[in-house]
Amino acid sequence: MDLDDTDTSIINELIRDAKAPLRKLAVALGVSFVTVMNRIRKLEKAGIITKYSANIDFEKLGYGVHVIIDVKISKGKLFELEKKLAKQPDVYAVYDTTGEFDATLLALFKSTRALDAFVKKIQTWDFVERTSTKLILNTIKEDQIRV
Numbered sequence: 001m002d003l004d005d006t007d008t009s010i011i012n013e014l015i016r017d018a019k020a021p022l023r024k025l026a027v028a029l030g031v032s033f034v035t036v037m038n039r040i041r042k043l044e045k046a047g048i049i050t051k052y053s054a055n056i057d058f059e060k061l062g063y064g065v066h067v068i069i070d071v072k073i074s075k076g077k078l079f080e081l082e083k084k085l086a087k088q089p090d091v092y093a094v095y096d097t098t099g100e101f102d103a104t105l106l107a108l109f110k111s112t113r114a115l116d117a118f119v120k121k122i123q124t125w126d127f128v129e130r131t132s133t134k135l136i137l138n139t140i141k142e143d144q145i146r147v
Contacts, residue, residue, distance in 0.1 A: 001042075001046045006035070015146060019052075065109040067108075067109070067133055068106060068133070069107060070097070070134075072100070073102040073103060073127055077126070084125070085103065085122065088107070090109050092108065093105065
């Protein structure tokens with residue numbers, strides 16, 4: 001799908017504020033409410049806009065342990081194990097990766113004890129050969145890119 005400047009502007013405004021009223025978007029972009037509404041529907045139908053979400057400060061909710069966990073998986077069980085990892089409640093992202101490890105997880109925990117229990121649990125799973133855990137000390141930037 002080819003995007004024009006209006007589509008791009010709408011996407012960028014929704015990245016900035018997913019709850020922005022359509023009338024406010026229309027005024028900011030200098031187009032009609034109906035144009036904004038129709039463009040958003042078109043972007044949703046094309047699968048470009050897939051969901052709307054809120055940015056949550058998880059640290060304020062007690063999730064102070066933010067980690068990256070690399071996982072080496074035995075041959076043939078990559079997708080099966082990635083699906084299992086994705087179902088874990090503290091894991092919010094699972095990526096197929098190249099290099100020394102096969103998958104990378106991003107996860108949040110309330111304590112290092114909870115992290116320790118999680119890592120020890122997944123290390124007992126069949127086909128998990130090894131893991132490497134990196135504790136994120138500070139987040140410098142975490143945002144969606146603009147188009």
